Amino acid sequence: GAVVSQHPSRVICKSGTSVKIECRSLDFQATTMFWYRQFPKQSLMLMATSNEGSKATYEQGVEKDKFLINHASLTLSTLTVTSAHPEDSSFYICSARDTGNDEQFFGPGTRLTVL
Amino acid sequence: GQNIDQPTEMTATEGAIVQINCTYQTSGFNGLFWYQQHAGEAPTFLSYNVLDGLEEKGRFSSFLSRSKGYSYLLLKELQMKDSASYLCAVRDWWAGGFKTIFGAGTRLFVKA
16 A cells, blocks of 8 residues: 655654654655644644645644745655744654545654653 | 544443444535554554445444434454554545544543
């Protein structure tokens, strides 16, 4: 089946630093990718929809200046958490929609811990 | 907006059958997904319904009624490894395209 990768899988950083998370569709083109955040024992919360070649669309309550999204190619979207704080510690999961058949696949997730 | 409701927790016995319900309200319904998620891992796809009726896949079946805004996931012959969270998700059409919104998830505990 289709594969979506995320890098890094786990990151620990100091408060105030920025962290970049990459999401790649490995064997299909994804015009649209989605970024979710999941806190412990809670469900996935959609943060933003990333569209190749255009600006991302953010969900209500998500700061676009804090969570920078770039979707520069049909196989890569990046999420940068700027000036990270401990409350940003979470599990970040991307999902890519296959442009060819409209199926949606999830990456393995990135666990971010901000000290 | 969207609203997706499912029970918070369920407990069932190994070998039994369990049904996890999901009700939803959306403005541009375009399909309903069920995912399984083990702690610390990303969700894995179980089923997709876009038309009314029952979809069967091995021990897992999923049902959809669009007129009622209702779906259920049926798990048969429960195994201990089925202990996980089960997420109901709805694909919704909005002005910028489709997006998939998740319910809070149902934590299933399978006991011996």
